[in-house]
Amino acid sequence: MQLGQFSLQTVSGGRFKTDGGTMFGVVPRALWSRVCPPDDDNMIDQATNCLLVGDGDDWILIDTGYGSRLSESQRRRTSSEDGEPLLVSLEAIGVSPEQIGTVILTHLHYDHVGGALREDESGAVVPVFPGAAHVVQAGELDRATSGRPELRAAYSSDWVTPLADRGLFELVEGDVEWRPGIHLVVTGGHSRFHQAVRLESEGETALYVADLCPTTKHLRSLWCMGYDEEVLVTRRQKVQWLGRAADEGWWVLFDHDPDTAAARLVRDDREEFTVAEAMASL
Numbered sequence: 001m002q003l004g005q006f007s008l009q010t011v012s013g014g015r016f017k018t019d020g021g022t023m024f025g026v027v028p029r030a031l032w033s034r035v036c037p038p039d040d041d042n043m044i045d046q047a048t049n050c051l052l053v054g055d056g057d058d059w060i061l062i063d064t065g066y067g068s069r070l071s072e073s074q075r076r077r078t079s080s081e082d083g084e085p086l087l088v089s090l091e092a093i094g095v096s097p098e099q100i101g102t103v104i105l106t107h108l109h110y111d112h113v114g115g116a117l118r119e120d121e122s123g124a125v126v127p128v129f130p131g132a133a134h135v136v137q138a139g140e141l142d143r144a145t146s147g148r149p150e151l152r153a154a155y156s157s158d159w160v161t162p163l164a165d166r167g168l169f170e171l172v173e174g175d176v177e178w179r180p181g182i183h184l185v186v187t188g189g190h191s192r193f194h195q196a197v198r199l200e201s202e203g204e205t206a207l208y209v210a211d212l213c214p215t216t217k218h219l220r221s222l223w224c225m226g227y228d229e230e231v232l233v234t235r236r237q238k239v240q241w242l243g244r245a246a247d248e249g250w251w252v253l254f255d256h257d258p259d260t261a262a263a264r265l266v267r268d269d270r271e272e273f274t275v276a277e278a279m280a281s282l
């Protein structure tokens with residue numbers, strides 16, 4: 001997709017399955033299973049729709065999928081892809097890791113940052129994009145490396161420390177226009193410093209909403225993930241951002257939707273949002 005001066009392409013960071021209950025939090029199974037039917041193990045399909053943004057000079061990658069360092073048991077449990085799914089996707093469109101100048105990370109959960117590191121032939125953990133600045137909220141890095149016991153299931157410093165040790169993080173604080181037309185906005189909710197990316201060019205706007213609204217099945221205001229740190233913040237922020245997108249005709253980009261990478265939305269008569277126009281992939 002061309003969005004003004006930006007080219008946008010979906011690159012898969014790998015498909016996987018996750019327990020349907022965890023993806024819908026307090027929503028009863030009888031409701032979510034109607035719109036998102038689980039398999040016999042209660043698992044549902046998930047994508048990691050990373051986004052490659054070209055601005056004419058630089059390639060900017062938003063999120064990296066789960067990468068190649070999952071344990072065998074985790075890979076099996078989540079039916080995750082073997083190898084380096086993100087690199088396979090980039091290679092398929094002729095972009096090498098060395099060409100990526102920037103990696104924007106919406107947050108530092110494994111399925112977003114995992115593809116930024118790999119093991120080399122000697123077993124050493126090395127960056128996949130050694131020449132790239134890895135842009136993240138300072139507060140998010142702080143929490144990911146804090147060792148706080150209550151965040152132990154959400155973060156592992158092993159996923160981020162090798163990047164920090166090499167000085168590859170570029171930290172931002174709060175809402176910023178990071179480059180002309182590329183706005184980073186802190187939404188909180190899913191994680192305290194979770195950020196979305198709003199791209200604006202020549203009167204067109206796309207919002208990479210990330211885990212504030214991971215799939216089109218999460219458009220309903222109260223349908224949020226069990227993983228959300230502050231679910232009331234997610235609900236509030238989601239309605240606010242989806243509302244702006246619907247009212248102003250933005251494209252909304254979904255990071256975990258296996259069928260819809262982007263959609264334009266409309267409000268229905270209950271003030272909920274539905275898809276007016278969808279794209280499977282960009």
Ligand SMILES: [Zn+2]
Nearest residue numbers: 109111112211
């Ligand atoms: Zn996620």
